[in-house]
């Protein structure tokens with residue numbers, strides 16, 4: 001694909017609008033194609049009116065500024081944006097594989113090779129963000145299946161819609177917007193938190209991808225909160241010892257005790273199950289197409 005040309009004077013006329021990919025509280029995401037270069041994008045359309053009366057403009061501006069500076073194969077690119085009277089249009093990278101959460105819904109459980117590949121790529125994305133966070137000191141990314149897309153060649157894309165508080169995608173999971181499943185203890189206790197919450201969320205996601213439900217899943221929010229606080233962690237029989245070891249080392253109450261990112265990427269469950277060479281190769285392949 002050719003690079004999408006930089007232009008601050010985009011208008012919606014420059015794009016052919018394809019099918020609706022998803023909807024959120026503040027807007028919609030369509031598949032779109034820039035007419036000149038035929039470059040395919042995901043066109044996210046936010047309505048100014050809705051942003052206005054929910055005081056989200058500032059947050060959207062800040063997130064656009066941060067996200068347009070993030071350039072990493074495992075982070076969904078924001079190529080640019082433009083606006084008209086009523087709407088803001090974000091030109092986002094199109095991920096042909098769709099949402100990880102939907103894949104988990106249809107597949108119920110993922111094979112260890114696929115899940116380990118995603119965890120390895122998330123470590124790369126988070127490592128990159130942690131260096132960037134040093135600059136922005138505020139990118140708290142919430143890792144959950146709703147914020148992860150699957151790109152070309154099966155490359156994982158952290159899309160972090162969190163800022164647009166697209167609660168609808170989380171609401172897809174349960175009536176009560178089951179976002180509690182990914183909350184770490186320190187956020188429940190109102191203590192301060194830092195990027196080590198990502199390690200907790202990585203543990204919850206890894207568990208859910210392989211076992212098919214989050215570790216502290218229960219009938220009521222109250223019960224989920226109790227299980228998170230007491231870290232009541234049980235594994236179905238047949239869960240590999242390597243996987244139990246990794247998850248137990250991530251779901252630690254004290255953030256300082258959680259396995260650091262570089263040790264996660266080198267953990268035996270990852271090195272034994274993820275095809276790291278293929279992932280590194282897909283980075284190279286992707287770089288060539290840019």
Ligand SMILES: Cc1nn(C)cc1-c1nc2c(-c3cnn(Cc4ccccc4)c3)c(Cl)cnc2[nH]1
Pocket residue numbers: 021022023024025027028029042044092093094095096097098099149159161164166169
């Ligand atoms: C869905 C879907 N199915 N297939 C085959 C591909 C996709 C796909 N979706 C995307 C999407 C995409 C879509 N919805 N969402 C969630 C959302 C919707 C509205 C506001 C905020 C967040 C993201 C993107 Cl950004 C970028 N690329 C995408 N690709």
